[in-house]
Amino acid sequence: MLVYDESFGAVMAASQREATRLGAGSYGSEHVLLGLLAAAGPLAEQVRRTEPGLTVQAVRSAVERGADDAPHLRRLGIDAQQVLATAGSEPPGPRPAPRNRHTPEWQAALGSASVKLSQLQKSGALPREGKVTSAVLWLAVLEPDTRAHRLLAAMDLDAERVRGAVLTVLAGSGSVVPPWPRQARAGFLTRLVQRAFARANVAG
Numbered sequence: 045m046l047v048y049d050e051s052f053g054a055v056m057a058a059s060q061r062e063a064t065r066l067g068a069g070s071y072g073s074e075h076v077l078l079g080l081l082a083a084a085g086p087l088a089e090q091v092r093r094t095e096p097g098l099t100v101q102a103v104r105s106a107v108e109r110g111a112d113d114a115p116h117l118r119r120l121g122i123d124a125q126q127v128l129a130t131a132g133s134e135p136p137g138p139r140p141a142p143r144n145r146h147t148p149e150w151q152a153a154l155g156s157a158s159v160k161l162s163q164l165q166k167s168g169a170l171p172r173e174g175k176v177t178s179a180v181l182w183l184a185v186l187e188p189d190t191r192a193h194r195l196l197a198a199m200d201l202d203a204e205r206v207r208g209a210v211l212t213v214l215a216g217s218g219s220v221v222p223p224w225p226r227q228a229r230a231g232f233l234t235r236l237v238q239r240a241f242a243r244a245n246v247a248g
Contacts, residue, residue, distance in 0.1 A: 048176045049175040049177050049178075051177050052176055052177055055178045055181055057079075058078070058079035058080075059080075060075075061079075065104075071146045071147065072146075072149065072150050073147075073150045074195060076184070076185050077103055077185045077192040077195070078100060081099065082100050087178060090209045090210070090212065090213050091209050093209070094208070094209040095209075097201055098196070098199075103199075106195045112194035112195045112197070112198045149190055150184070153184045154184040156184070157180055157184035157186075160225045161179070162228075163228045169215075170215060179210060179214055182206075182207075182210045207224055211224065
């Protein structure tokens with residue numbers, strides 16, 4: 045049974061608030077990135093020192109203006125700002141809190157990052173932890189296929205440098221920081237657990 049520490053719970057609560065604020069129906073990597081920055085903590089502080097431009101306000105603005113989609117829309121001859129202005133003309137009203145479900149991209153990223161982190165811990169490259177911490181959430185939002193990763197690129201921020209900052213904290217002072225695995229295959233039991241979790245928690 046997985047045991048989560050306080051930092052994990054604080055980040056997920058902050059992610060819910062951000063997803064609600066943005067009117068999302070389910071959690072995505074962009075909401076978790078906002079939750080990580082809003083909840084603060086030692087990892088967030090290290091990230092801020094590494095990438096001072098990575099703030100709640102900057103990411104929220106990037107999400108709201110669709111910074112990651114704008115280049116693709118421009119190639120199609122579509123003005124992203126005009127699309128947003130049209131969407132913003134809808135009548136305001138209370139925004140329901142998102143269901144306790146994740147987007148498929150977030151579920152895939154979380155599963156991938158969990159397996160890679162476990163691989164580094166089992167090999168001795170990183171110390172093992174008694175509980176699941178917010179570190180796995182940081183590593184998941186930085187996976188290449190996430191919207192959070194695309195937003196960082198659109199903001200001219202370096203996801204690899206941010207990941208290095210997180211791994212530096214995990215490795216501990218004076219320790220060698222291991223490279224992040226490009227791929228990691230989960231064992232049979234892990235794959236079964238991830239499939240069951242996905243069926244219960246991924247938005248359809």
